[in-house]
Amino acid sequence: MSDVEKKAPFEETQFTQVEKLRTAESSPGAFVPPTAEEERAVIRKLDKRLLPLVFLLYSLAVLDRSNLGNAKLAGLTKDIDLSGTRYQWLGTVFYIAYILCQWTSMGWKQFKPHKWAASVVLFWGFIATIQATVTSWGGLMACRVLLGIAESAFGPGVPLYLTYFYPRDKVGFRHGVFISGAAMANAYGGALAYGITQITGSLAPWKILFLIEGLPTCVFAIVVWFYLPDSVRQAKFLNEREQAVALHFVARNQRVDVGKEQGLVFKEVLAGLKDPKSFIPGLCYFGCNVSFASLPLFVPTIISGMGSFSKVQSNGLSAPPYLLCFFVIIILCFLSDRFKMRGPFCALAAITGAIGFVLQATCSTTAVRYFAIFLSVQIFASVALLLSWTANIHATESKRAGAYTVLATIGQCGPLLGTNVFPESEAPYYRKGMWISASFCLLVAVLSGVLSCWLIYENRKMAREGVPEVEEFEETSVAVERGTELKHRYIW
Numbered sequence: 001m002s003d004v005e006k007k008a009p010f011e012e013t014q015f016t017q018v019e020k021l022r023t024a025e026s027s028p029g030a031f032v033p034p035t036a037e038e039e040r041a042v043i044r045k046l047d048k049r050l051l052p053l054v055f056l057l058y059s060l061a062v063l064d065r066s067n068l069g070n071a072k073l074a075g076l077t078k079d080i081d082l083s084g085t086r087y088q089w090l091g092t093v094f095y096i097a098y099i100l101c102q103w104t105s106m107g108w109k110q111f112k113p114h115k116w117a118a119s120v121v122l123f124w125g126f127i128a129t130i131q132a133t134v135t136s137w138g139g140l141m142a143c144r145v146l147l148g149i150a151e152s153a154f155g156p157g158v159p160l161y162l163t164y165f166y167p168r169d170k171v172g173f174r175h176g177v178f179i180s181g182a183a184m185a186n187a188y189g190g191a192l193a194y195g196i197t198q199i200t201g202s203l204a205p206w207k208i209l210f211l212i213e214g215l216p217t218c219v220f221a222i223v224v225w226f227y228l229p230d231s232v233r234q235a236k237f238l239n240e241r242e243q244a245v246a247l248h249f250v251a252r253n254q255r256v257d258v259g260k261e262q263g264l265v266f267k268e269v270l271a272g273l274k275d276p277k278s279f280i281p282g283l284c285y286f287g288c289n290v291s292f293a294s295l296p297l298f299v300p301t302i303i304s305g306m307g308s309f310s311k312v313q314s315n316g317l318s319a320p321p322y323l324l325c326f327f328v329i330i331i332l333c334f335l336s337d338r339f340k341m342r343g344p345f346c347a348l349a350a351i352t353g354a355i356g357f358v359l360q361a362t363c364s365t366t367a368v369r370y371f372a373i374f375l376s377v378q379i380f381a382s383v384a385l386l387l388s389w390t391a392n393i394h395a396t397e398s399k400r401a402g403a404y405t406v407l408a409t410i411g412q413c414g415p416l417l418g419t420n421v422f423p424e425s426e427a428p429y430y431r432k433g434m435w436i437s438a439s440f441c442l443l444v445a446v447l448s449g450v451l452s453c454w455l456i457y458e459n460r461k462m463a464r465e466g467v468p469e470v471e472e473f474e475e476t477s478v479a480v481e482r483g484t485e486l487k488h489r490y491i492w
Helices: 036-066 066-081 086-100 102-110 113-133 138-153 155-162 171-196 203-227 240-250 267-276 277-292 294-306 312-316 319-341 342-363 367-392 397-413 413-418 431-465 476-482
Strands: none
Touching: 036 138, 036 155, 036 171, 036 203, 036 240, 036 476, 066 086, 066 171, 066 203, 066 277, 066 294, 066 312, 086 102, 086 367, 102 155, 102 397, 113 138, 113 203, 138 155, 155 171, 155 367, 171 203, 171 312, 171 319, 203 342, 203 367, 240 294, 267 277, 267 476, 277 312, 277 342, 277 367, 277 397, 277 413, 277 431, 277 476, 294 312, 294 367, 312 319, 319 342, 319 367, 342 367, 342 431, 367 397, 367 431, 413 431
């Protein structure tokens, strides 16, 4: 008899799977649905444990991948020949490796998350740090390939991991907190680079930059091993009742794997890979990444090219636009959860980004172009909304794993174009790159509207079929037997 069976002496009710969480010593009885305040209290405990950690880790990940732009202005080109298209290739090769290894993000479901994440964090922290030892373009290229492989196994899987702990109508804000780590990394990355370039010593400033920004990641791998919970049932900071409450709200309008937290159900993964609704968010993500992924590599250079600031000042001035982006992400994701809408807010962020790129393409004054950067970077808010939107479309954990693989694989092709739309020959205005970026921002807005209309149509169709607007707890294997995992209302 399994451990789960030993803990399930209770009578069957509609909440029977939650009851299985109680120990044999607990008093028998039906599960009492939690109050709204009780749910909020459990969510606050989850937030305190999970959000600071995933936010900080993603900040470190983005910092380690995007500090190349700061290193360039900190003297990297003096020691390593980056003439011609060599610099662009450093950005491109990272994303080639990142794309080819997107499937590794499913390791968050296949293995225990704390072991998987700690191993991956240590791997990328080590690679990010030893970039300081390279002496040639080839060596730096090898580091960027390995960094892409390591980070593909981390970041793309975190949104799936968060869906194990939060209700689907509240996971958007949590995805926003997670993804805002990228905006914060780009903000303090610019400020940190500004400070590091003031250091004088035997090591070149760009080497110090890689060391200071890479070593902390290795340390945090230890924190992840001991601090990151694997699932609701294995979250020791929650008592038995709180675990039952958490499973109750996580399973509302989606399915939960109880007793089978680790291990993919490949039939469901395949369903997520084949679902047409997995591909529109992927195309939106592609458009976002064409517009945004290249910015951390080129914003310091763009600001420097305005002619009003030194290279050191340009590093520092690259921070404020990302700081604003951090707050915009948090606000839009909060409102998205509040109104239970994803598409309209995704389109709003994309249109704002498009306006910024158009201003940069059409204006030549420093003040306007710098202001426009504040608008351009807001396209990144759409990424946070797409993460929660993908989770909301697919009911089971394994199907979400497949859908996130589609999202990330298609989406991460965007930087292959984005990192090559700002060639040195287009300096200092990079008008062609700005127009291309604006066009893809508008594509994101249009696709967001299309997907919203599709989901509204599907919801109305399910309403006519009698599919309830709110579905209570149903464990995945039970749902598969009944065929009910295929029907649930969408958040559009």
